[in-house]
Amino acid sequence: MVHKRPELYHTRQGRSILDYMKSLEGKHVTIGQLVRHFEDAEEIIGQTTIYRHLERLAAGGKIRKYTLNGSKSACYQYMDDEKKCREHFHLKCDVCGSLIHADCDLLDEVERHLLGRHKFQINMLKTVFYGTCKKCLSQ
């Protein structure tokens, strides 16, 4: 069972950040881009607050955190269907950045194996497979 810290208070900042992440329709952003976005929108949200909300959202599985290829800053991406995403692989292409949701029976086997053999309970909400996608492989 994944332990999820509930959102205790609802605040303007928390709502704005989540709404904006949702509005991006799965595209990823960095903290810097978020800071700039709220500056441009003339909505005051401290950068520390943004860091803290993204961290919490990532811990709760609502968004994913990535570090792409040599980039210094982390990327964050909203995940729209939590229940469904628990049941498939996430493949992130290092080259083009696209995120692939792969439904696959192998997942169960990997999960079972890691638990049985390595005593490790994998959390598919947080786990991302990095590599090169089909499109980028053929170029």
Added chain:
Amino acid sequence: MVHKRPELYHTRQGRSILDYMKSLEGKHVTIGQLVRHFEDAEEIIGQTTIYRHLERLAAGGKIRKYTLNGSKSACYQYMDDEKKCREHFHLKCDVCGSLIHADCDLLDEVERHLLGRHKFQINMLKTVFYGTCKKCLSQ
């Protein structure tokens, strides 16, 4: 064709760094670990020099550079052309934060499957499995 900058001068520092990377037999290290290693060995090599050598070695293909998800600092790993390095799973515990290196036959199967079925070339160097480790599960 990859353009390879030749090593122009041979220096004590360059030799030591490459030798040490080779001696690790495919295990990865961070710059910080290298700095500490040479400090402990009482061999004076400036951190800047370490950065510059690793950058050059990476550009020349002798070592690989990557960033493990969620880690701030880059990892470097010597690549042996002849012997194919045994790669392994990285399991990161959400609870206690420890990183577990798990050598495992399942890896090959996962790799093969993702490539064959999903046309996705996974990069095991960058991929980290998140979850709960043995120790934390039993608490």
Added chain:
DNA sequence: TTGCGTGCAAAGGTTTTGCATGGCA
């Protein structure tokens, strides 16, 4: 001797932390 290599210090960038204040329930 030439010019790359080295190492110190400082700069640059990202993320985290401390703390007083603000605001939700």
Added chain:
DNA sequence: TGCCATGCAAAACCTTTGCACGCAA
């Protein structure tokens, strides 16, 4: 009213850059 959330500033990190000196060829 009790706490958590916020935001500023500072700290903590990791990495890069500038520059004078060292050293290999």
